[in-house]
Amino acid sequence: MRITKIAFAILLLSSCCTGLQAQDEDLLSLVGGNEKPKKEFVDYAFKSSRVIMSQSLEMTRPGVMDFRILHRFGNVNKGAYEFFGLDNATMRMGFDFGITKNFMLGVGRSTNKKEFDGFLKYRLIHQSKNGGLPFSVLAVAGGTLNSLKWADTSRKNYFTSRLAYYGQLIIGSKITEGITLQLMPTVLHRNLVPTFNDPSDMFAVGAGGRIRLSNRVSFTADYYYRVNPNENDGTKNPLSVGIDIETGGHVFQIHFTNAIGMNERVFLTETTNDWAKGDIQFGFNLLRAFQIKKQKK
Amino acid sequence: MKKALIILALALSASSVSFSQDKFYTKTGTIFFECTKSPLEKIEGTNNSVTCVLDSKTGNMQFAVLMKGFEFKRALMQEHFNENYVESHKFPKGEFKGQVTNNADINYGKDGEYTAKVKGKLTIHGVTKDVESTGKLSVRGGKIAANAVFQILLSDYDISIPTVVNDKISNTVNIKVDCSLEPLK
Numbered sequence: 001m002r003i004t005k006i007a008f009a010i011l012l013l014s015s016c017c018t019g020l021q022a023q024d025e026d027l028l029s030l031v032g033g034n035e036k037p038k039k040e041f042v043d044y045a046f047k048s049s050r051v052i053m054s055q056s057l058e059m060t061r062p063g064v065m066d067f068r069i070l071h072r073f074g075n076v077n078k079g080a081y082e083f084f085g086l087d088n089a090t091m092r093m094g095f096d097f098g099i100t101k102n103f104m105l106g107v108g109r110s111t112n113k114k115e116f117d118g119f120l121k122y123r124l125i126h127q128s129k130n131g132g133l134p135f136s137v138l139a140v141a142g143g144t145l146n147s148l149k150w151a152d153t154s155r156k157n158y159f160t161s162r163l164a165y166y167g168q169l170i171i172g173s174k175i176t177e178g179i180t181l182q183l184m185p186t187v188l189h190r191n192l193v194p195t196f197n198d199p200s201d202m203f204a205v206g207a208g209g210r211i212r213l214s215n216r217v218s219f220t221a222d223y224y225y226r227v228n229p230n231e232n233d234g235t236k237n238p239l240s241v242g243i244d245i246e247t248g249g250h251v252f253q254i255h256f257t258n259a260i261g262m263n264e265r266v267f268l269t270e271t272t273n274d275w276a277k278g279d280i281q282f283g284f285n286l287l288r289a290f291q292i293k294k295q296k297k
Numbered sequence: 298m299k300k301a302l303i304i305l306a307l308a309l310s311a312s313s314v315s316f317s318q319d320k321f322y323t324k325t326g327t328i329f330f331e332c333t334k335s336p337l338e339k340i341e342g343t344n345n346s347v348t349c350v351l352d353s354k355t356g357n358m359q360f361a362v363l364m365k366g367f368e369f370k371r372a373l374m375q376e377h378f379n380e381n382y383v384e385s386h387k388f389p390k391g392e393f394k395g396q397v398t399n400n401a402d403i404n405y406g407k408d409g410e411y412t413a414k415v416k417g418k419l420t421i422h423g424v425t426k427d428v429e430s431t432g433k434l435s436v437r438g439g440k441i442a443a444n445a446v447f448q449i450l451l452s453d454y455d456i457s458i459p460t461v462v463n464d465k466i467s468n469t470v471n472i473k474v475d476c477s478l479e480p481l482k
Contacts, residue, residue, distance in 0.1 A: 027350035027359045028392075030481060031322045040365070044380050061372035098372075177386050215381045216459070246381070248462040249373065291371040 039131040045174040048287050049096060049104065049121070051208035051222040052240040052255050053267050055140050057172045057182055059123055060098035060106075063293030068094045068108070070262045072283040075273065085281055092262035102126065110262050116145040117263040127173055135173040142166050144265045161192035164265045172208075181209040186224070188268050195230070203227040204268055216246040220253070224268060238271040240283075253285035318480050319354040319405070321441050323347070326476030328362055332451065334467040342367035342378060349476045351441065356400025358415060360393040360474070382456050383422050392420045393428070403434055410435045415445065424454045432474070441478040448472065 046056040049066065060066045074088030082088065094108025094117075102123035109116050119142030127136040146162045166189070172182025184206035193200055208222030221241040229235055242255025258275050259267035273279035326347035333340045345368075348361045364385035369375040379385040395417015397403065403411040411434045419428045432445025451458065451468050458466045 027320070027322075027352060027357055028348060028361050030320065031324060031348060031350055044376060064372050215384070246377075247459075248465065289373045291373070294370050295368065295372055295375070 039128055041132075042127040042129055042136075042174050045127070045136070045172070045180045046210055046220075047218060047244045047246055047251050048253070049106075050253075050285070051182070051210070051220055052242050052253060052257065052285075053238060053259055053262070054184055054206055054208050054222045054224075054264075055119070055121060055138070055168065055170060056208065057127075057136050057138065057170060057174070057180065059102065059121065059138075060096045060104045060289075061295075062098045062100050063291060063295060064098045065290045065292045066096040066098075066106075067288045067290065068092075068096065068285060069287075070094070070283070070285045072257065072260055072262065072281050075279050075281055076256070077278040077280075090260060090262075108263070110266070112261055112266060114147040115263065115266070116147060117265075118143060135171060138170040140166075140168040140170065142168075142264060144263050158191075164188060164190040166264045166268075168206075168264070178212040179209070181207070183207055184224075186264065186268070188265060190265065190269070195233070197232050198230045198269070199228050202229065202268060210244070213243075218244045220244055220255070226268060229269075234272055235269065236271050236274050238267040239275055242283075249288060251285075251287040253287070255283050255285075256280050257283055318482075320350060320352050320481040321478035322350040322481045323476045323478050326360075326443075326474070328360075329473040329475070330367075330470050332467045332470040333465075335465050338465055339370075340374065340466055342369045342375070344368070347474075347476065349443065349478060350481070351397075351443065351478055353400075353403075353405040353441075356397035358393075358395055358397055358417070360391075362391045364389060364391055364421075382451075388421070388423045390420075394418055395428075397434075403436075405436055405441070408437050413443075413445075419449065421449075422454045422456055426453050439480060443474065443476045443478055445474045446471070447474075 046058040048056065049058050049060050050056050070092040072090050074082055074085035076085045078085055090110065090112045092108050092110040094106055096104060096106035098104045105120045107118045119140055121138060121140045123136060123138045125133055125135070125137040127134060143163060143165045150157045166186060168184050168186040170182055170184050172180065174180045186204045186206060188202045190200055204224045204226045206222060206224040210218045210220040212218045223239045224237055226237055236258060238257065238259035240255050240257035240259060242253055245252045245254065258273040258280050259271045260281070261267040261270055273281070325345060326349045328344045328347050329341065331339065331341035344362050344366045346366050349359070351358045364383045365379060367378060369378065395415055398414045398416050403413060413432050413434045415432055416429045418425050428447060428449065430445045430447035432443060435442040449470050449472065451470060458468065
């Protein structure tokens, strides 16, 4: 009889155990549903592929065409007669194309000097978490083409004189969800410089960043320190500060800047306005992304 | 006779411990959702790496999904989904834990289509709500196809729609779940 009791006890116990097990079980843990996340690339360091003036850590995504209209108005301190600078505007219209995840290119044309520009941008290192490097490195190569009529037709003018080139490294990190910082060592080569005092090769180091104020609004700023500027032409280091506002399909970048130009050559060599004197301009960039090719699934 | 009873008891207890054929799972399930309001712009995303485990014995059913894994036709939509709506950096995972309430009506040992009533808690965007749905479990050759369609409200999960896109995004989200479950081990 005792053995029968033992048998029943075992039976009861076993059925009881399995019952309990099933109740409390985290089924997902059985298939590793709760395992640690894998290596993951860090995206969305900026709302767009530019900080304000400069290229940012972000890329235009593959299959996307980004239509960008950039405006800079006149000096704010010109007063009410000039409607605080809004009477005078220069603009750049451009198209950026995302080719692959790590490669994009863009072209544009500015009203200032009727200048064309184009660039290639490649991401060498993509910041990632849970393994991988905590920063991104990108390389940008670009050129500008001044298409104004020759100022002096009496001398021999070369087509190459219209051209300038620049190369840039962007090293930066999305440090937290809210803060992104980047450094941009840059070299600019001009085939033709205005005066003897102007360096053909100008070196500069830029810094840029953003602070996310909310899901759709962020504060941005970028600045360039020029290592070997022409000391005599009164040009200044360019500084821009602004706010990015995102609506449905658009990003508005509203900012104040002392740079007139909207490509690397102009803002590095022709920024004559001075923040200290209040010679700043209001500007806004309007960006609209079009998906021209479906995302790969 | 008594010895036979003990052996039977031991055998049963052993089998009930190691017998895990009653659990079914997948890691490649699909969840599709859409919350389109205007016919001009379809707002829909798909995730093809949904984890689902079903315990046929108890009827317990659980789902887990990485929010970043939702794919959209437009990159910008995907960015907005992650950055502005579900905030996947703060709430990386969506989860459902629940039961098939009419589990007794389903014969997992026999091929056929069964109606399954599922009830449980759905967690998205850090908010947990009770949800209920009637789906279908199709048993075929030891595998189970699980399908369900249900609706949730974005406002229930603290996901707000800005007024500028109010005419594009619907507060009601239609969700379609599609999983092919295989025996676990």
